[in-house]
Amino acid sequence: MSPAVVRLAGSGLPSKCVMGPSRRLLPPPTSLTKNSAMRTSVTSIATRKHLEISPIRLPERKRSLLCNASAVAAAAPADESGKDWQATLKLGLLFAVWYAANVYFNIYNKQVLKAFPYPMTCTAIQFGIGSLIACFMWLTGIMKRPKIEPGAFRAISPLACIHVLGNVLTNVSLRAVAPSFTHTVKAAEPLFSVILSSLFLGSQPTLPVVASLLPIVAGVVLASTSELSFNWTGFIAALGSNITFQSRNVLSKKFMLKGKAGLDNINLFSILTIMSFFILAPLAVVLEGVQLTPAAIQAFPPGVLFKGVVAGLTFHAYQQISYMILQRVTPVTHAVGNCVKRIVVIVASVIAFNTPVSGQNAFGTALAIAGVFLYSQAKRSGDKKEVKAAAA
Numbered sequence: 001m002s003p004a005v006v007r008l009a010g011s012g013l014p015s016k017c018v019m020g021p022s023r024r025l026l027p028p029p030t031s032l033t034k035n036s037a038m039r040t041s042v043t044s045i046a047t048r049k050h051l052e053i054s055p056i057r058l059p060e061r062k063r064s065l066l067c068n069a070s071a072v073a074a075a076a077p078a079d080e081s082g083k084d085w086q087a088t089l090k091l092g093l094l095f096a097v098w099y100a101a102n103v104y105f106n107i108y109n110k111q112v113l114k115a116f117p118y119p120m121t122c123t124a125i126q127f128g129i130g131s132l133i134a135c136f137m138w139l140t141g142i143m144k145r146p147k148i149e150p151g152a153f154r155a156i157s158p159l160a161c162i163h164v165l166g167n168v169l170t171n172v173s174l175r176a177v178a179p180s181f182t183h184t185v186k187a188a189e190p191l192f193s194v195i196l197s198s199l200f201l202g203s204q205p206t207l208p209v210v211a212s213l214l215p216i217v218a219g220v221v222l223a224s225t226s227e228l229s230f231n232w233t234g235f236i237a238a239l240g241s242n243i244t245f246q247s248r249n250v251l252s253k254k255f256m257l258k259g260k261a262g263l264d265n266i267n268l269f270s271i272l273t274i275m276s277f278f279i280l281a282p283l284a285v286v287l288e289g290v291q292l293t294p295a296a297i298q299a300f301p302p303g304v305l306f307k308g309v310v311a312g313l314t315f316h317a318y319q320q321i322s323y324m325i326l327q328r329v330t331p332v333t334h335a336v337g338n339c340v341k342r343i344v345v346i347v348a349s350v351i352a353f354n355t356p357v358s359g360q361n362a363f364g365t366a367l368a369i370a371g372v373f374l375y376s377q378a379k380r381s382g383d384k385k386e387v388k389a390a391a392a
Helices: 030-053 060-115 119-140 152-176 179-186 189-201 207-225 232-255 257-261 265-288 294-298 304-326 331-353 359-391
Strands: 004-007 014-017
Touching: 060 119, 060 152, 060 179, 060 304, 060 331, 119 152, 119 265, 119 304, 152 179, 152 232, 152 265, 179 207, 179 232, 179 331, 179 359, 189 207, 189 232, 189 359, 207 359, 265 304, 304 331, 331 359
Parallel strands: none
Antiparallel strands: 004 014
């Protein structure tokens, strides 16, 4: 039998081993094993030194790809931080414009109502200006034009009627009393929200929510009893606007309008504004007559017409910006921002009209707004518990 050639493990060198009759593998000579081990050791040392000393050379294309990947990985955190900074800045600007539009609307609207005491006509003009803004934004593509289903207008009509009534009552209150007092009374919105949600939606308020309503009611009572410009027309109109606006919110949930009409909040508000104009304009003519005549415009004090236009622009702007903010933050954050907005409007109105404020009035206003803040926190806690209970 011819000798077999066997490769020694680890040496890379062939070694002849003779297969005996018993066919067992015979070990190679000792000298050959030592030489192979020495060669293996020398080769291993040389290879290791070569790897330690020689740089790794990659093809040009692979080096370019690796460099680009490293640059992108390094730039990613900077891009994300830049986007976060831009989003925060944009949100801050939206809040600032929201507050400014509210301040200008309340001050200019009060001045217009003093010179032109027709709240229904003023509200119809404001709806008309808002309708023009909405149509302009749809035609220019600034805002995506909604696709309205045939039965959507029937579902929206009750909300449009309530929207009309709420805004007319707000203007009636602003004409009758100081804007600061109107907004103090309107701070009682959570009270009517809880009552209407319990009546129509079967929603039972938690104990912290009920407790937060106590400072709201107490604050409104204290502010009302010490308000120098108090009259029942302004007070009842402000309360009526609370009831109507909260009814609108409850009805929106009850009829699930978003699911039926496929509208987001901004487009829903725009359609409500247009429908409200067509509902209110003929009613204003019937109940108040045609008051905005050329002769009446010429009799306006200087600047009133300009302020009326600005009031109409800011009337639509502050409500639309409110919806834009609501799309970017949680409802609780929006509620807290709304509390701050009310404080800003009250303080600005007091300064603009030099409204005398007693200590009791100031304390009542602060107490009511603090109650609104506590209400938003209690609602947030209750909503979290409901989500956990539903998940369990």
